[in-house]
Amino acid sequence: MTLIATQSLTKVYGGRVTALSDLTLSVGPGVVGLVGANGAGKSTLIKLLLGLLAPTSGSLRVLGLDPTTQAADVRKRVGYMPENDCLPPELSAAEFVTHLGRISGLPRTAARERASEALRHVGLYEERYRQIGGYSTGMKQRVKLAQALVHDPDLLLLDEPTNGLDPAGRDAMLNLIARIGSEFGISVVVCSHLLGEVERICDSLIAIDGGKLLRSAEISTMTTSTAVLAVEVSEGTDELGHRLAAAGLPPTREGRLLLVPLGTDPDTAYDTVLATVADLDLPLHRLEQRRHRVAELFAAREDA
């Protein structure tokens, strides 16, 4: 099932600044990380998906709808958490989220109930009648998340939800987003300039750079295909390296470790390593499987 599809999507601001260039991508259900450096074009893409901006050229679909001509329908089914602080300090969270529920078309009582529910989900139920102006940054981010959830959307677009949070606050926010994805079955696109931060909660990643698609893939395929076996022997490291290379498993050296690519048949590779160590009668000190972190894969690609 495709939730978001873009075809050669291009956005040029004021005839001069190309924010997105010929972007073609397809997003399925789950928690999807949209990562890229500041200025990569993430916010622009989100605004196009919501119909807040019109593309310069190309086309896009969100839940099968065209945001350029069906923006109101898109926004009924999509929740949006903007990057910037946009909260009225004098209102309570309950008033504000109820108000946005009303704007989304909910009747008064339903809006109030849904607002309480959304604020409960984000952990602000107890504090919901306090003025937002007195909230911490973490609490304000949660109010922004609650207002995106109030109308029970099918898809959430979250623009830098961890902005301004300390490490503990970032962790809590990411856990909350992961929970929304798994418990409520809502698909989530979460924008971040910190790849290492979002990768742990995402099912797939889309990386953009300078408005162009860098890479789009499921996290599992990115990590498993590049797993390595780290082998450390107390002596005979060079000899073991040569023998493994001759056996079709050329390792790379990292200090005292040999990193052996496990490739597409990890069981056979594992057996070959063990057999070679035994054959050479070397004292095996360490043998562990390592997964690359996704950030390392992107870095490796950029170096290539």
Ligand SMILES: Nc1ncnc2c1ncn2[C@@H]1O[C@H](COP(=O)(O)OP(=O)(O)OP(=O)(O)O)[C@@H](O)[C@H]1O
């Ligand atoms: N309204 C605008 N007018 C002109 N240029 C713009 C406008 N909005 C964004 N840009 C430019 O478009 C490019 C992409 O910006 P965008 O905000 O989409 O990136 P981003 O990846 O979301 O970055 P950030 O995380 O810093 O917001 C940048 O060069 C930015 O300066």
